Amino acid sequence: MIHDSKLMADLAAAPAPKAPAILDNVSRRAALGGLGALVLALSLRDARADEGQTKEQKEKKYGADGMPHGWRDDPKIFVAIAADGTVTVTNHRSEMGTGVRTSIAFTVADELEADWSKVKVIQAWGDESRFGNQDTDGSRSLRHFFQHFRHVGAAAKLMLVQAAAKQWGVPVGEVVAENHVISHKKSGKTAGYGDFAAAAAELPVPARESVVLKDPMAFRYIGKGKIGLIDNHDITTGKAIYGLDTQLDGMLFAVVARPAVYGGKVKSFDDSATLKVPGVVKTVKVEGGEIPSEFMPLGGIAVIAKNTWAAMKGREALKIVWDDGPNAGYDTTAFRKELEASARAPGKVVRNQGDVDGAMAKAKTKIQAEYFVPHLAQAPMEPPAAVARVKDGFCEVWACIQGPQAANDRLMKRLNLADEKVKVNVTLLGGGFGRKSKPDFIVEAALCSQAVDGAPVKLLWTREDDLHHGYYHTISVERLEAGLDDKGMPVAWLHRSTAPTIGSIFAPDPKHELPFELGMGLTNLPFALPNVRLENPEAAAHVRIGWFRSVSNIPHAFAIQSFVAELAHAAGRDPKDYLLDLIGPARKIDPMTLGDVWNYGEDPARYPVDTGRLRGVIETVAKGAGWGRKLEKGRGLGVAGHYSFVTYTAVAAEVEVDDKGEVKVHAIDIAVDCGAQVNPERIRSQMEGAVVMGMGLALSSQITFKNGRAEQNNFDGYEVVRMDAAPKILRVHLVTSTGFDSPLGGVGEPGVPPVAPAIANAVFAATGRRIRQLPIKDQLSS
Structure with a gap:
C-alpha cells in the first residue's frame, strides 16, 4: 500500500471541510501551511442551492449537522498536488479487487490532465466526518462519485492554469494544461504542475459554473481500459498489505x-x-x-x-x-418445510395490481412451482x-x-x-x-x-471460524403461480417470497423482509402483466443473516427466471422469445409505480426501470451464444436476465450433463449495461468473477445447519468452483446505452443473479429435468 506519512499527518490535523462549499481549498488553512501543495476537498452539497431560502426552510431541509436529511454520501476527499508535481488522491472506499482505488484516481487524473506515472493513492482511514460515507457496498462507489471526482480534477487543473496565467501575465484562456505540463503557446513558456502548486493553493476555488469538464472524446484514461491496478505490482510481488x-x-x-x-x-x-x-x-x-x-x-x-x-x-x-x-434446535431441512408451508399460505401483500384471483380462476392453464436457495457463506479467500x-x-x-x-x-x-x-x-x-x-x-x-x-x-479467523460463525445469506423458498391465456401468456402472476431478513440482526424477531430486500428483483418486477400480486409471508431467523454479494437478487432472479422458462415450455415457446415478450416493449417505468419504494437508494426520476436496456442485454447474450443452433445430445442452452443495482445483466449458458448426472458448463456469455463504462477492464474482471461465483451457487455451494450448528467446516464441504470447472469460453459483452453525462449503474454485484437460472434452464434444455433448488449437485445423478 502506498503511504505518504507527511501528507497523512497533515490531513489528520485538518478539520473536516464545512458542508456549504462543493470544493474547499484545504491548503489555505494554517494547519496545512507546511504541506507546500494544492489540496482540495470535495463536498457534494452546493451552498448555492440554499440561496434565497429562509432559516426555517434550511432547518427543515438540513439536520443539526448541516447535512441534508437522508443524505448519506457526502464525501470530503482530498486531492493534493505537491511541489514536485506528484498528485495524491485519497481513496475513501475499500479496495477488495474491484479496482476502486485505480478508477477513482484515474478519474481525477483524466480531468486534471495528469501524467499517470505521477499519480499515487493513499487510503483514507475511517472518518465519516472527514471523508463522507465509506461503506463499500451496494455497487455504488463509482456510481455515486464519478462526476464529483471529475469536477475535483477539472477544478484543480483550472486553478493551476489561473496561477500560471497570473504569474506569466497572460490571459487565462491562452494557457493550456496537458499531460502534467502547463504551457503558453504565444510566449513558448512551459512549466510542470509542481511549479504552480503553491501559487494555486493561494487562489479561491473557482465557482462551479466556471469549471468545464472534458468532452468524453478527449478522455485519456476514462473508458479506455488501458490502466492496470495501481496496486498490481505490490500485489503480484507480495508487498501489498492485507x-x-x-x-x-x-x-x-x-x-x-x-x-x-x-x-x-x-x-x-x-x-x-x-x-x-x-x-x-x-x-x-x-x-x-x-x-x-x-x-x-x-x-x-x-x-x-x-x-x-x-x-x-x-x-x-x-x-x-x-x-x-x-437456536439449539435449528435444522435447515426441517426449516425448509416451515418455509414451504408459509409460502403456500397468504402472506403480507407488498404489491397488488389488478385482480389476480379473478384472472387466475378464468385462466385456461395454471402453472405453479417452488424454488429453494440455501444459506450461503461469503467465504472470502482472506478470512x-x-x-x-x-x-x-x-x-x-x-x-x-x-x-x-x-x-x-x-x-x-x-x-x-x-x-x-x-x-x-x-x-x-x-x-x-x-x-x-x-x-x-x-x-x-x-x-x-x-x-x-x-x-x-x-x-x-480460520476458515472453519468463517464458515461456522459468519453472517449468512438468507435461506429462502419462492413460490410462483401463473394463469395462462389461450396463447400461453400470463394473465395472472402470484409470487410469495419467504425468507429470514437481514433486519433480524438489528431488531428482535422481525418476520418480514425489509423494503430494500423486497426491492431486489421482487417488487420491481418489470414484466408487462395485467394482474400481479406479490406477497412476503413470515419467516424467522435462527442464524446471523447478512449481506452477500447481490443479496436477495439471488433467490428472486433464480425463481423468476426459472419460472419464465417453465411457462415458455408450457406454452410451447422459445424461452428467450417468451422472456422478451413478458418484458414487453421498451419503456421507462417509475419503480414507485411497481411498489419499489427503495430503488437502490436512487432517485426514480434519474434511475427508472428501463425495459429497453433489459431487452438489450438479453438479445446480446443470445446472439453471442448462437441462440437457436442445434446442439448435440446432452447439451443445452439457457438464458436469464435481471435488473439489479440500477444495472442490466443477462447470461446465456451452454452446459452438458453426462450419463452420471454431472454438469459441465462449457460456455457462458454475459452482457452488462451499466451505462457509461469508466473502467472497462475492471468491468470485464467483475463480470468474469461474478460468473465463477454464480456457478458455485448454482452447482455446489451451500451451508446447512443441524442442532443449530453449521455442518460445513472448510472448502471440502463448502464447495466453491475449482479452476478446472470454469468454462473454457467466457465472453463478456459490454453494452453501452448511455453517455458519461448520464447516471452510472453498479458493477460489483449485478453479474451474479442471472448465472444460476441460466445454468438451470440450460440443464432442462439438455435433459428435460427441471431444477428448482440450489445447488444442483447430485440432483441429476439418479
Missing part, C-alpha cells in the same frame, strides 16, 4: 472459541490446560451472545499467545460448557483479520474492513471511548462480498489488546 499481513512490534496473536449456535453463551470454562500450552499468554472471556447481535461479537473465550499456532492449540485445549440458547492496539485511552486498529465508520462506531461503544480516541486504518481486502462490512472481528481484536495492557494483538 489485513492478515499487518505487523507491529511486540504483537501478540489471538483466536476465539465462539458459541457454535447463534445466541449461545459460555456457562463455565476451564483454561488450565490452555495456559500450559507453550506460547499462550492469557485467556479472556469475550462477552456476547445477545440477540439481535448487530455487528458485535458472538462472545466466547479468546486465547492470546505469542504466535498463531500456540493460540490455536490453546483454543483446542479449552474446556467450555455452553448454553446453546434459543476476517484485524490488528488492534488499545493503549493510553486510544484505540487504533488495522483491518480488512468494508465499513470503517461502522467499525469506528462499535469500538467507541464497546470501549467507551470518544470519537477522537479511535482510529480505523483500512488495509487491502482479500475479498469481502459483504462479510467484511460487519466489524465484529475488529471489536474482538480490540478487547484482546485491552486485556493485555495495550500490547498490539492480531485477531485471526
Whole structure:
C-alpha cells in the first residue's frame, strides 16, 4: 500500500471541510501551511442551492449537522498536488479487487490532465466526518462519485492554469494544461504542475459554473481500459498489505472459541490446560451472545499467545460448557418445510395490481412451482483479520474492513471511548462480498489488546471460524403461480417470497423482509402483466443473516427466471422469445409505480426501470451464444436476465450433463449495461468473477445447519468452483446505452443473479429435468 506519512499527518490535523462549499481549498488553512501543495476537498452539497431560502426552510431541509436529511454520501476527499508535481488522491472506499482505488484516481487524473506515472493513492482511514460515507457496498462507489471526482480534477487543473496565467501575465484562456505540463503557446513558456502548486493553493476555488469538464472524446484514461491496478505490482510481488499481513512490534496473536449456535453463551470454562500450552499468554472471556447481535461479537473465550499456532492449540485445549440458547434446535431441512408451508399460505401483500384471483380462476392453464436457495457463506479467500492496539485511552486498529465508520462506531461503544480516541486504518481486502462490512472481528481484536495492557494483538479467523460463525445469506423458498391465456401468456402472476431478513440482526424477531430486500428483483418486477400480486409471508431467523454479494437478487432472479422458462415450455415457446415478450416493449417505468419504494437508494426520476436496456442485454447474450443452433445430445442452452443495482445483466449458458448426472458448463456469455463504462477492464474482471461465483451457487455451494450448528467446516464441504470447472469460453459483452453525462449503474454485484437460472434452464434444455433448488449437485445423478 502506498503511504505518504507527511501528507497523512497533515490531513489528520485538518478539520473536516464545512458542508456549504462543493470544493474547499484545504491548503489555505494554517494547519496545512507546511504541506507546500494544492489540496482540495470535495463536498457534494452546493451552498448555492440554499440561496434565497429562509432559516426555517434550511432547518427543515438540513439536520443539526448541516447535512441534508437522508443524505448519506457526502464525501470530503482530498486531492493534493505537491511541489514536485506528484498528485495524491485519497481513496475513501475499500479496495477488495474491484479496482476502486485505480478508477477513482484515474478519474481525477483524466480531468486534471495528469501524467499517470505521477499519480499515487493513499487510503483514507475511517472518518465519516472527514471523508463522507465509506461503506463499500451496494455497487455504488463509482456510481455515486464519478462526476464529483471529475469536477475535483477539472477544478484543480483550472486553478493551476489561473496561477500560471497570473504569474506569466497572460490571459487565462491562452494557457493550456496537458499531460502534467502547463504551457503558453504565444510566449513558448512551459512549466510542470509542481511549479504552480503553491501559487494555486493561494487562489479561491473557482465557482462551479466556471469549471468545464472534458468532452468524453478527449478522455485519456476514462473508458479506455488501458490502466492496470495501481496496486498490481505490490500485489503480484507480495508487498501489498492485507489485513492478515499487518505487523507491529511486540504483537501478540489471538483466536476465539465462539458459541457454535447463534445466541449461545459460555456457562463455565476451564483454561488450565490452555495456559500450559507453550506460547499462550492469557485467556479472556469475550462477552456476547445477545440477540439481535448487530455487528458485535458472538462472545466466547479468546486465547492470546505469542504466535498463531500456540493460540490455536490453546483454543483446542479449552474446556467450555455452553448454553446453546434459543437456536439449539435449528435444522435447515426441517426449516425448509416451515418455509414451504408459509409460502403456500397468504402472506403480507407488498404489491397488488389488478385482480389476480379473478384472472387466475378464468385462466385456461395454471402453472405453479417452488424454488429453494440455501444459506450461503461469503467465504472470502482472506478470512476476517484485524490488528488492534488499545493503549493510553486510544484505540487504533488495522483491518480488512468494508465499513470503517461502522467499525469506528462499535469500538467507541464497546470501549467507551470518544470519537477522537479511535482510529480505523483500512488495509487491502482479500475479498469481502459483504462479510467484511460487519466489524465484529475488529471489536474482538480490540478487547484482546485491552486485556493485555495495550500490547498490539492480531485477531485471526480460520476458515472453519468463517464458515461456522459468519453472517449468512438468507435461506429462502419462492413460490410462483401463473394463469395462462389461450396463447400461453400470463394473465395472472402470484409470487410469495419467504425468507429470514437481514433486519433480524438489528431488531428482535422481525418476520418480514425489509423494503430494500423486497426491492431486489421482487417488487420491481418489470414484466408487462395485467394482474400481479406479490406477497412476503413470515419467516424467522435462527442464524446471523447478512449481506452477500447481490443479496436477495439471488433467490428472486433464480425463481423468476426459472419460472419464465417453465411457462415458455408450457406454452410451447422459445424461452428467450417468451422472456422478451413478458418484458414487453421498451419503456421507462417509475419503480414507485411497481411498489419499489427503495430503488437502490436512487432517485426514480434519474434511475427508472428501463425495459429497453433489459431487452438489450438479453438479445446480446443470445446472439453471442448462437441462440437457436442445434446442439448435440446432452447439451443445452439457457438464458436469464435481471435488473439489479440500477444495472442490466443477462447470461446465456451452454452446459452438458453426462450419463452420471454431472454438469459441465462449457460456455457462458454475459452482457452488462451499466451505462457509461469508466473502467472497462475492471468491468470485464467483475463480470468474469461474478460468473465463477454464480456457478458455485448454482452447482455446489451451500451451508446447512443441524442442532443449530453449521455442518460445513472448510472448502471440502463448502464447495466453491475449482479452476478446472470454469468454462473454457467466457465472453463478456459490454453494452453501452448511455453517455458519461448520464447516471452510472453498479458493477460489483449485478453479474451474479442471472448465472444460476441460466445454468438451470440450460440443464432442462439438455435433459428435460427441471431444477428448482440450489445447488444442483447430485440432483441429476439418479
